[in-house]
Amino acid sequence: MKKDMHKSTSGRTSLVHDEPLIFERSVAGRSGHSLPETFGDPESALQHIPEYLLRKQPPILPEVDEPTVVRHFTRLSTWNHGIDSGMYPLGSCTMKYNPRINESLARLPGFCNLHPYLPIDLCQGALQLMWELADYLAEISGFDQVTLQPAAGAHGELTGIKMIRAYHKAKGNPRRRVLVPDTAHGTNPASSKLSGYDVIEIKSGPDGILMPAAVAQVMDQDIAAIMITNPNTLGLFESAISEISDIVHRAGGLVYCDGANLNSIMGITRPGDMGIDVLQFNLHKTFSTPHGGGGPGSGPVGVSAELAPYLPIPIIEKQADRFSLVESRPDSIGRIKGFYGNFAVMVRAYVYIRELGAPGLKKASEMAVLNANYIRARLEGTFDLPFPKRSMHEVVFSDKHLEELGVSTLDLAKCLLDHGFHPPTVYFPLVVHGALMIEPTETESLETLDEFVAAMLAIDQQARSDPQQVRSAPHHTVVGRLDEVKAAREPILKWTPANPEKK
Numbered sequence: 001m002k003k004d005m006h007k008s009t010s011g012r013t014s015l016v017h018d019e020p021l022i023f024e025r026s027v028a029g030r031s032g033h034s035l036p037e038t039f040g041d042p043e044s045a046l047q048h049i050p051e052y053l054l055r056k057q058p059p060i061l062p063e064v065d066e067p068t069v070v071r072h073f074t075r076l077s078t079w080n081h082g083i084d085s086g087m088y089p090l091g092s093c094t095m096k097y098n099p100r101i102n103e104s105l106a107r108l109p110g111f112c113n114l115h116p117y118l119p120i121d122l123c124q125g126a127l128q129l130m131w132e133l134a135d136y137l138a139e140i141s142g143f144d145q146v147t148l149q150p151a152a153g154a155h156g157e158l159t160g161i162k163m164i165r166a167y168h169k170a171k172g173n174p175r176r177r178v179l180v181p182d183t184a185h186g187t188n189p190a191s192s193k194l195s196g197y198d199v200i201e202i203k204s205g206p207d208g209i210l211m212p213a214a215v216a217q218v219m220d221q222d223i224a225a226i227m228i229t230n231p232n233t234l235g236l237f238e239s240a241i242s243e244i245s246d247i248v249h250r251a252g253g254l255v256y257c258d259g260a261n262l263n264s265i266m267g268i269t270r271p272g273d274m275g276i277d278v279l280q281f282n283l284h285k286t287f288s289t290p291h292g293g294g295g296p297g298s299g300p301v302g303v304s305a306e307l308a309p310y311l312p313i314p315i316i317e318k319q320a321d322r323f324s325l326v327e328s329r330p331d332s333i334g335r336i337k338g339f340y341g342n343f344a345v346m347v348r349a350y351v352y353i354r355e356l357g358a359p360g361l362k363k364a365s366e367m368a369v370l371n372a373n374y375i376r377a378r379l380e381g382t383f384d385l386p387f388p389k390r391s392m393h394e395v396v397f398s399d400k401h402l403e404e405l406g407v408s409t410l411d412l413a414k415c416l417l418d419h420g421f422h423p424p425t426v427y428f429p430l431v432v433h434g435a436l437m438i439e440p441t442e443t444e445s446l447e448t449l450d451e452f453v454a455a456m457l458a459i460d461q462q463a464r465s466d467p468q469q470v471r472s473a474p475h476h477t478v479v480g481r482l483d484e485v486k487a488a489r490e491p492i493l494k495w496t497p498a499n500p501e502k503k
């Protein structure tokens with residue numbers, strides 16, 4: 001997009017403002033601050049700094065006044081779609097609306113000013129919160145113990161697989177391979193590989209579900225574990241999970257469950273009761289922390305009693321009313337994160353669980369599943385549904401119908417932006433051609449779901465009457481269709497002044 005410094009700032013439409021780089025708003029001599037005279041003469045202050053530490057030239061910084069800075073960043077913030085501006089039906093990511101109360105409690109001075117080097121007696125409240133949160137998560141999932149340290153889901157997977165390796169090693173043989181279904185999130189094979197295992201992919205059955213026979217066929221003494229996602233990334237419940245667990249256990253292997261999709265089963269069923277040995281939670285998905293764009297996460301890991309000796313250190317212990325951090329655990333896989341994990345995310349999860357209670361968590365899962373099935377029921381007459389089995393928290397359509405109309409999954413995703421919705425996850429899971437993976441979450445109202453369905457149906461109509469309009473969408477966003485190949489191959493990540501000498 002061509003930027004022009006003197007362009008009107010009123011924007012293209014009433015709400016979407018065009019905005020140049022802040023450097024392009026720079027006016028020589030303009031300043032956003034004023035310092036009192038008593039602050040001292042900057043030149044004389046420079047005398048105290050050794051010559052070799054001084055810049056030869058002043059840094060190139062934009063010279064702008066305060067309102068310009070505020071408006072610049074406020075305008076930019078309107079360019080992105082966020083959960084506060086509309087529904088975000090990104091499958092597998094659980095981008096639900098997060099209650100504001102989580103935020104205010106995570107900001108309590110006692111929590112956010114706490115330093116991790118404080119003596120243990122001065123952080124008893126924080127330790128109590130962590131201890132109780134781990135206890136709630138153990139109860140929700142049916143595990144013996146939970147560590148809160150991992151910083152995200154993938155980090156939790158890595159922690160879990162490292163514990164599985166330590167367990168097998170203690171038995172004399174770490175084994176060499178891990179089984180991963182073809183529907184798995186890419187982090188599953190990556191975590192296995194990083195822990196020194198080779199990955200064997202297992203094909204899911206024609207109904208999108210893993211078949212016990214397929215597992216039995218490859219299971220042997222060299223397989224350390226199977227990594228299952230349940231519900232899987234097709235949004236389907238792995239109904240043979242107990243039978244598969246038995247097959248794996250009989251050959252001495254362990255069952256890892258990717259718990260990123262726990263949003264659909266809280267209070268309804270527990271992974272620990274399905275024969276699963278270890279599972280990671282994604283607090284930033286199920287337990288309501290804003291995420292995306294690299295925001296902080298938390299991937300606690302629950303384990304059965306057999307794996308508990310291998311949990312990372314430190315462990316929080318409670319004796320009488322006092323909490324302490326225990327490091328002396330000879331079989332532990334060691335430390336996997338600085339300090340104790342992302343504490344503020346834990347506060348949000350704790351508040352979320354306390355706020356809803358057991359009945360509320362169950363209702364949240366029921367609503368998440370109901371909402372996904374509502375969208376499915378409203379759209380299945382129009383879009384192609386590759387698997388007939390009832391959906392859990394998300395529904396996956398293929399691009400069969402779109403292809404017939406001459407548009408692609410990507411076109412539909414871009415077109416949704418013009419209707420005010422963030423697109424769903426596209427082209428994942430890989431086993432579905434041109435996948436459209438929709439997860440509405442429990443926080444959206446019936447009216448919003450209806451608006452989303454109406455947008456999807458309107459795009460279908462437009463693809464029939466004027467497919468070129470769909471293929472060239474979006475038309476009402478600040479930035480239109482990007483050249484994605486060029487953006488990936490020739491990224492320009494830094495602003496360079498046209499004439500550096502003059503600056």
Ligand SMILES: *Cc1c(COP(=O)(O)O)cnc(C)c1O
Nearest residue numbers: 092152153154185187258260297
């Ligand atoms: C999000 C997700 C992960 C990875 O979690 P991160 O916190 O992004 O590392 C793993 N598996 C599934 C199924 C997921 O949806």
